[in-house]
Amino acid sequence: MKIACVGGGPAGLYFSILMKRQDPDHDITVHERNPAGSTYGWGVTYWGSLLDKLQAGDPESARVVKESSVRWSDGVAHIGDRTTTHHGDEGYGIGRRQLLDLLAERARSLGVHVEFEHEIADGDPLPDADLVVAGDGVHSGVRERHAGHFGTEVALGRNKYIWLGTTKVFDAFTFAFVETPHGWIWCYAYGFSGEHSTCVVECSPQTWTGLGLDRADEATGLALLEGLFVKLLDGHGLIGRANTGGGAQWLNFRTLTNRTWSHGNVVLLGDAAHTTHYSIGAGTTLALEDAIALADALYAQPQLAPALAAYEKERKADLLAVQSAARHSAQWYEDLPRYIGLPPDRMFALLGQRHSPLLPYVPPQLYYRIDRAAGQLETLRRLKRWLGPKVARTLHAKRG
Incomplete structure (x- = not known):
């Protein structure tokens, strides 16, 4: 089979690995528009159950991903001047760039053609292939060519958020809630290497405008946030978007769904098919699980249309509980004033039950x-x- 993966994210790369392991004669090309080593974001999170699935699909990928990840088992919440710690399941963090580099290297070793700086622009013909996998993200250009067929719907969250990095290395998954004259602002922080952590900052739109973050340039905005989270950062600074020419941006989360996931020989994968709110930390895991399910469906069913239908049916069923949890988690943060006055241990308990x-x-x-x-x-x-x-x-x- 000749396969073209549009988008060199974790899902497209891992899918190409699985398909090559199924049959080395598959002719597979991954088309990535960005240069090698260029990616947005900082670190991503996952849990032990994903490693088990990676181990079953490709033990070599599982080994290098695990060896390159940092681990934590504690959750810490700072609420004003109060702190509480919760001992929970073991979690993992890995830099997004490092994850992509590892998967690209593994794909190449199996004979996959990984082509960087190769954009399939609007109006360009899709690659000539038996199967075109659209793994080009939430703003998928491949999907938008047939948006009416896919039935794409997008719902914007109310709160504002920004994805940042810091040289402060956290050894636990850390929450920090800070009260300001304009309302509460909070962050989620976790380490993903020996040098850096991810720090996602969120607040209501009223707090965002009240603090002047809607009018601040990146340097001014980062300085303001560093002042608010000075105790948490312990003298370390915040860093804008890594490895890109653009600065970090404040966004409203886009919850994306599609009525159907395939059109002829084109199939959606990862964020091109669905998104789940970042507060449950499942985006990368779900994308990789999509890749596993699609590869399994193609192995079990040699006919393309039934295989794509089986993949879609399985993944939509699996996603129901996760998407529900993500919606309730996002709503919990939007309703934060209901819970923020509780004692720290109770606040943390409800934080864990926000789904x-x-x-x-x-x-x-x-x-x-x-x-x-x-x-x-x-x-x-x-x-x-x-x-x-x-x-x-x-x-x-x-x-x-």
């Missing part, structure tokens, strides 16, 4: 008590699971 559909409808103190009891008693745990969607739907109907 629950029940939270927007139950007073925070009551939900915290239910959750603590449910952690100890199986009967109440079953009751909480039963109450969650039923009560949420009932209250939602009454509010409507």
